[in-house]
Amino acid sequence: MDAEDFELPRSRAANERLHALIPGGAHTYAKGDDQYPEHLAPVISHGKGAHVWDVDGNRYVEYGSGLRSVSLGHAHPRVTEAVRRELDRGSNFVRPSVLEVEAAERFLATVPTAEMVKFAKNGSDVTTAAVRLARAVTGRTRVAVCADHPFFSVDDWFIGTTPMSAGIPAAITDLTVSFPYGDLAATEEVLARYAGDVACLILEPAGHAEPPPGYLEGLRELAHRHGCLLVFDEMITGLRWSEAGAQGLYGVVPDLSTFGKALGNGFAVSALAGRREFMERGGLRDTHDRVFLLSTTHGAETHALAAAMAVLDTYVEEGVTARLHALGERLASGVREAAASRGVGEHVVVRGRASNLVFATLDEYGQPSQPYRTLFLRQLLAGGVLAPSFVVSGALDETDIDRTVEVVADACGVYRKALDAGDPTPWQGGRPVKPVFRRRA
Structure with missing residues (x-):
């Protein structure tokens, strides 16, 4: 036509x-x-x-x-069938479902670079949780986001940096700074400018171009040398780059990482994953001040976790x-x-x-x-x-x-x-x- x-x-x-x-x-x-x-x-x-x-x-x-x-x-048949099996069994209870541990085991088997995982409903939930956790671990206030990546969260710490910043206090926006992708020297300048005050570097590990050789490894070394955490936003790269995300493909392990999008094949599920020593700050077995990491009424709905497990199995088994x-x-x-x-x-x-x-x-x-x-x-x-x-x-x-x-x-x-x-x-x-x-x- x-x-x-x-x-x-x-x-x-x-x-x-x-x-x-x-x-x-x-x-x-x-x-x-x-x-x-x-x-x-x-x-x-x-x-x-x-x-x-x-x-x-x-x-x-x-x-x-x-x-x-x-x-x-x-309407992928393997995913819809997994969801359908759970619909008649109840979707949300007053205590954890056994599917929560099964989904966690399946996720961590697929993304072995992480040691613990917590599920939520959307990407913003888990990226903001990663930022909060990094601030708690480091005792620092500023967040450094990659300026070359378009979106990280609907929450104030990020949206305040965009042209749609109405309703967000400048005091919050001022705590977010940026660094350019692929430029370690420029990133080190940012960390030096805010010495001792940057809690984490958060970025998509790859975008429309491949990371320069040694860049992700150098960024991890740089972050740790300056006492901050490295956070990979794997909303897009997760599963699409490899079953274990970009971190699995490039062999660079972040301190924390976030997954979503492809994880549920359209069903609402996301994940915050990372090193045990940090993730336990949001648990019941740590001696530090407690971090209100993630606590979502619908974060572990059984049908969404079933969808995620079916997606992970399909990716691994069917290439x-x-x-x-x-x-x-x-x-x-x-x-x-x-x-x-x-x-x-x-x-x-x-x-x-x-x-x-x-x-x-x-x-x-x-x-x-x-x-x-x-x-x-x-x-x-x-x-x-x-x-x-x-x-x-x-x-x-x-x-x-x-x-x-x-x-x-x-x-x-x-x-x-x-x-x-x-x-x-x-x-x-x-x-x-x-x-x-x-x-x-």
Whole structure:
């Protein structure tokens, strides 16, 4: 279907209902309709495997499923069966379920670089718990976050550093400082500037580029030499880099690490893991002042822990990480070839590890462009591809990848026309998509 003729009347009406009742029209800002071309933000009816259907009846090949959380595909039978078994057995009790120890054993067997684990419901819970624990262990107040990684938590210590800092006291924001990824000398300057006051360095161990040789090892040495903890945010890298996360792939053991997203294949479960000597500060067998580490009413719901165990088993037994890499490599190669063949190889750019691909849309000057992203997304949607990123799931097959490449090729043809015209506006179909973090709506 031509993008000019592509309409989503039922989704448009559903979005109006969403905005009337839910601030932002979604429960995650990255899912907001401002992230999509105007009036072309599909509202999802259901999903199966690598496909989703919107309320208008359109079927899409989907990428970045659940903001990277649904890595096995929607309604994965092994996961749903594990969840279904628990639903009739009760989900939450006044004392721990036996599934809590079984899930902990399964997690620590898969991520052997950690010695203890505590489960919660979302990534922010566990990253904030890691920060609190690091402050308690070190007796220090400041947190150093990697400036090159976009998100760590919805809590004040991080959100106060973004353009959406309304409602957060400066006194809290001032306690968070930043360091650049891959630059040990610059990081040491930060630690020297706040000598004896930085509790931890927190970062994603890898992003769209591989860590420089020796960087993660050097960062661990640097952190320990300056008396602070090293925290790996493995929300994205966990399972997608290896079954044991980036720490398992690169062989660098952090003091604490946090997992989520792929861990539950869409079910709400996250994990704080780390060295026993630190994790026990939040327990009942330590002599230091107690740390209120994590205490969540729903953090150990049995069906979510069952989902996590099924996910871990599936990854290990079926080699899912390797499959994600193979699918991603096929997609990246196809997209790059399609873009080059349409003369936009320097403007539609695929980046990242094969299991975690993103794309950049660059203007005629080689600068990131929201108007060109809008044009590109609009063409993809009309072709039946829902792709805010090119992050693959294990449910995709080669037919899905090849179909996606065909749609991308058509989109790149339109992209070339816009570049030749020097103006993407005629192909935008309305206002451009917007960045998530901005001061005004």
